[in-house]
Amino acid sequence: MSSKKILPGREASVIASHIGQLTWRGIGIFIILFSALLTGAVLLNNSTRFLEKNLVLVDKEPLFLPIYLSGVVLSIFIGLLASMRVARELDKGTLELLFYGPVESRQYLSGVAIGYMGIGLASVLVILFWAKLSEMLLNLAPDAKLFGLLLSVFLMICAFLALSLLIAILGGKARNAIAYFVLAVFLLLSFQIGDSLLSTLLLGGSATATDALSLVRKILYSVNEVLRWLSPFQITFEAAQNLNHGAITKYLIGNILLIAETLILMTFAILRLAGKGVRGER
Amino acid sequence: MKRSFLFLLLLLIALSGAVPGYAQNTEERSFVYATNHYTGNGYASALIPPSVDEVFLLSGSPSIIAAKETNLYYWPITNEYKADWESLNLNASGELQIYQGSNLISSVPQSKYTLQYDGNDPAGTYRLFLNEEAETAYQQYLDRRKQYRDDLNQYHQLINAFTILYQDALKKVSEGLLSPDQLPQAPIAPPDLTLFSSEILLGYPVDLPVGDYRMQFRLPDGEVQPGSVKKLKVFEALRVGTGYKVADLERWNQTEDSFSTTETIYCLDGHTYFLRPFSQTEYNQRYFVRMNNPQDKLSREDRQIWVSSKAISSADLQIKSTANTYSAPVEGYYVRQILGTKLGYEIVPSRETEQGPTFEAVRFVADQGRAYSIELTDASGGVLPGSARQIRCTQTSRSPWLYVLSSLPLIIGLAIYLARRAKVQTHKPIEG
Numbered sequence: 001m002s003s004k005k006i007l008p009g010r011e012a013s014v015i016a017s018h019i020g021q022l023t024w025r026g027i028g029i030f031i032i033l034f035s036a037l038l039t040g041a042v043l044l045n046n047s048t049r050f051l052e053k054n055l056v057l058v059d060k061e062p063l064f065l066p067i068y069l070s071g072v073v074l075s076i077f078i079g080l081l082a083s084m085r086v087a088r089e090l091d092k093g094t095l096e097l098l099f100y101g102p103v104e105s106r107q108y109l110s111g112v113a114i115g116y117m118g119i120g121l122a123s124v125l126v127i128l129f130w131a132k133l134s135e136m137l138l139n140l141a142p143d144a145k146l147f148g149l150l151l152s153v154f155l156m157i158c159a160f161l162a163l164s165l166l167i168a169i170l171g172g173k174a175r176n177a178i179a180y181f182v183l184a185v186f187l188l189l190s191f192q193i194g195d196s197l198l199s200t201l202l203l204g205g206s207a208t209a210t211d212a213l214s215l216v217r218k219i220l221y222s223v224n225e226v227l228r229w230l231s232p233f234q235i236t237f238e239a240a241q242n243l244n245h246g247a248i249t250k251y252l253i254g255n256i257l258l259i260a261e262t263l264i265l266m267t268f269a270i271l272r273l274a275g276k277g278v279r280g281e282r
Numbered sequence: 283m284k285r286s287f288l289f290l291l292l293l294l295i296a297l298s299g300a301v302p303g304y305a306q307n308t309e310e311r312s313f314v315y316a317t318n319h320y321t322g323n324g325y326a327s328a329l330i331p332p333s334v335d336e337v338f339l340l341s342g343s344p345s346i347i348a349a350k351e352t353n354l355y356y357w358p359i360t361n362e363y364k365a366d367w368e369s370l371n372l373n374a375s376g377e378l379q380i381y382q383g384s385n386l387i388s389s390v391p392q393s394k395y396t397l398q399y400d401g402n403d404p405a406g407t408y409r410l411f412l413n414e415e416a417e418t419a420y421q422q423y424l425d426r427r428k429q430y431r432d433d434l435n436q437y438h439q440l441i442n443a444f445t446i447l448y449q450d451a452l453k454k455v456s457e458g459l460l461s462p463d464q465l466p467q468a469p470i471a472p473p474d475l476t477l478f479s480s481e482i483l484l485g486y487p488v489d490l491p492v493g494d495y496r497m498q499f500r501l502p503d504g505e506v507q508p509g510s511v512k513k514l515k516v517f518e519a520l521r522v523g524t525g526y527k528v529a530d531l532e533r534w535n536q537t538e539d540s541f542s543t544t545e546t547i548y549c550l551d552g553h554t555y556f557l558r559p560f561s562q563t564e565y566n567q568r569y570f571v572r573m574n575n576p577q578d579k580l581s582r583e584d585r586q587i588w589v590s591s592k593a594i595s596s597a598d599l600q601i602k603s604t605a606n607t608y609s610a611p612v613e614g615y616y617v618r619q620i621l622g623t624k625l626g627y628e629i630v631p632s633r634e635t636e637q638g639p640t641f642e643a644v645r646f647v648a649d650q651g652r653a654y655s656i657e658l659t660d661a662s663g664g665v666l667p668g669s670a671r672q673i674r675c676t677q678t679s680r681s682p683w684l685y686v687l688s689s690l691p692l693i694i695g696l697a698i699y700l701a702r703r704a705k706v707q708t709h710k711p712i713e714g
Contacts, residue, residue, distance in 0.1 A: 025698070025702065030692050030698075031692065033691035037687070038688045040688070041685050044684055045685075049681075051548055051550065055550060056538050056547065057547075058528065058546075058548070059545060059546060059548060060542065060544050061546075062548070134687060138676050138678070139652050139674055139675060139676055217580075245542075
């Protein structure tokens with residue numbers, strides 16, 4: 001197989017560049033960035049409020065959770081943008097026109113992915129800038145691990161982007177793609193948040209006393225045992241925790257998992273699009 | 283006849299409704315394991331009912347596994363199986379066999395043992411004695427207990443004699459026959475017996491390196507006791523460290539715990555804090571919790587738990603700030619309640635009072651800058667492991683600016699959008 005067949009090629013870079021230009025010219029990405037940073041600001045402000053009332057706060061890294069959640073918000077919006085773009089093009093039939101020309105499904109999807117990954121990277125750099133300014137503003141302890149966390153957040157955006165593209169290809173029509181996308185986000189986040197809440201907030205009383213949430217707890221725990229290897233949000237959350245605890249090997253494994261997931265999901269999406277074609281089973 | 287029958291029937295029904303309800307559940311004679319296990323700070327006991335299939339032990343010191351027959355019952359209030367030791371407590375005869383994979387690595391015979399500790403410092407003095415040593419140690423304990431009783435008895439006799447003498451002497455003082463400094467001195471009480479000991483007990487001492495094992499109980503006839511096969515996990519501490527309980531002067535009994543060196547203690551400028559250092563050890567949450575409570579259902583293998591062992595009362599805190607470096611000792615502080623109806627207290631060094639300390643801590647005032655590095659050193663100047671922390675004085679008043687920072691992308695985006703719109707409007711297409 002020649003390298004031309006493997007690499008996305010010039011067509012992909014043209015698509016990526018086009019996506020980048022279109023996105024940065026619109027107001028949408030700025031609103032997304034604002035939403036992500038606002039989420040972070042609310043969480044960080046929550047910590048400072050607690051400090052004011054409690055007079056002392058012990059925290060490993062008060063910026064970790066705000067940055068992580070900002071990353072989740074970004075992932076969802078960027079994934080939605082990418083998913084809608086592909087689904088709309090499939091819906092309108094513009095992709096059919098494109099594929100009659102020199103562009104193949106592999107080049108098209110790679111171009112879209114690279115374009116939105118570029119937007120993700122730029123957004124992560126904006127979060128870094130925001131985090132550093134917040135650090136100075138509030139006199140928080142500077143921590144080099146922040147860069148590690150942002151790397152994981154970027155990989156999370158990439159992995160969720162790949163999942164969103166696969167959803168768009170599987171959904172075919174825009175409305176199907178939206179429904180699948182919302183369902184995926186809901187399932188991934190609800191199991192993760194539910195498990196986190198139940199395993200920390202509701203741990204009280206005797207460990208053997210009757211537990212009203214016993215079955216829910218067991219289900220959430222079991223599902224999360226699977227999701228911790230599959231969900232980009234969960235993998236990134238655990239990578240961040242490992243980074244915080246200084247478990248660098250586990251942190252790196254988390255990042256490798258995110259890269260592998262991105263590649264696998266992208267490959268599935270490309271193969272699926274090539275297999276069913278643009279008219280396909282819509 | 284019919285009436286009287288009906289009356290009797292009604293009476294029976296009424297009486298059956300008035301029978302008191304018992305929460306006593308049925309007992310079942312069962313084979314169980316019971317542990318007297320090493321916890322890192324001492325020894326604790328636990329019951330392993332048949333419903334539990336894995337036993338957890340901490341490496342580093344021997345633990346005791348006892349094989350017993352008892353009456354088990356289910357206690358619905360806590361959802362636990364409990365043993366009615368009073369009705370049946372038989373030590374099973376045989377040997378405890380421990381396998382690693384399919385290899386039998388140890389056949390442990392039954393041993394006598396006793397556990398002893400000093401009540402003044404249980405964590406530092408817990409000792410497990412086995413076989414002859416156990417008998418010797420227990421005998422020594424009995425001798426000391428007897429000696430203490432004798433001393434106490436003698437002391438009471440002396441006190442009685444002293445009371446009579448003292449009354450006489452007081453009378454003579456009032457009559458001017460004796461001066462007050464000639465009053466008799468009270469006898470000195472014997473020191474308390476702080477040594478505690480269990481009786482001589484029977485069990486199977488297990489001291490294995492970290493690993494996964496399987497254990498079973500083989501009866502004297504060569505058969506394996508039904509229900510005795512269990513998984514056995516021997517684990518170790520993940521790390522040792524130094525923790526701090528941090529409290530502001532204004533909320534002295536509301537402490538925040540700092541367990542790890544990666545944590546930062548955030549405080550407020552100009553406030554006074556008390557840092558109470560303590561030794562601690564980190565374990566896997568499931569292993570440690572299930573060792574102490576084998577029927578626990580909530581602990582997780584993917585979590586860790588810090589277990590504090592004892593307060594550090596003799597050390598110096600080295601404080602490095604942007605302005606200077608200084609040292610502050612751990613010392614006792616006494617919380618003195620202010621008299622009156624209004625609530626209030628003051629915290630003073632206990633050496634300035636006649637009272638014992640309420641707590642031992644380092645007093646730290648956040649007035650030497652905005653960032654500090656701290657670590658504890660012992661008497662020889664060595665740094666205590668895991669005692670380094672950062673302290674930062676946070677500028678909480680600036681937190682509303684976070685929202686301004688977050689709005690920057692929106693402001694920039696709007697500026698770009700409006701500039702583009704203005705540009706498009708100025709480049710109107712030429713008509714005709």
